[in-house]
Amino acid sequence: MVTELINANPVVYERKERRSRPVQMDTDEYAVEPIDQQEVFDHVRDIKDPEHPYSLEELKVVSEDAIEVNDAQSHVKVTFTPTVMHCSMATVIGLCIRVKLMRSLPSRYKVDIRVAPGTHASETAVNKQLNDKERVAAAxxxxxxxxxVDECLAPTYA
Known part of the structure; x- marks a missing residue:
């Protein structure tokens, strides 16, 4: 993908063990599973970094703690942390997260993707690009x- 790496030797962390989610049953015995932080994390954790053969979870670009879900208001916010302040792939990473959630979550959800405050030199510009419908559609x-994006979202060793 990229020939000259911005962060040639990233710190790689251990992957967390997957947890099973309990299935709640409504009064008519249909499975009712509100979207929660863990489910959103499970969708984005295996996205492959555009520069490295590691997942966003392994690089600690995404973490379960940086995901906020308000199921009642159909709102999801994912805050990600690039591995370096001047990461040229930050917008691509955010776009991958957005596309993965667009493909995975019910369409009623509004999704906000943000760079963690103070973790990127162009934080405001990246956030603006990632949360503007027209810019995302054009991209x-x-x-x-x-x-x-499709290469980053392709199933891997999950």
């Missing part, structure tokens, strides 16, 4: 960028 019309 996804670019076949090269869409190919990069």
């Amino acid at each position: 996804l019309e670019n076949p090269n960028l869409l190919g990069m």
Whole structure:
């Protein structure tokens, strides 16, 4: 993907063990599973970093603690932390998170993707790009960028 790495030797962390989620039953015995922090994390944890053969979880770019879910208001907020302050792939990483959640969550959810405060030199610009519908739509019309996103979202060793 990228020939010259911005962070050639990232710190790689151990993956957390997957936990099973209890299934709640409503009064008519249908499974009712509100979206929660763990479910959102399970969707984004295995996204492959665009520069490295590691997942966003392994690089601590995403963590369960940095996800906020308000199921009643259909709102999800994911805050991610690039591995370096000048990460040129921050927008691509955020776009991967957004696309993964667009494909995984029911369409009623509003999703906000943010760079953790103080973790990127262009934090405001990246946040603006990732949360502007027109900019996201335009980015996804670019076949090269869409190919990069699809490669990051492709199933791996999960």
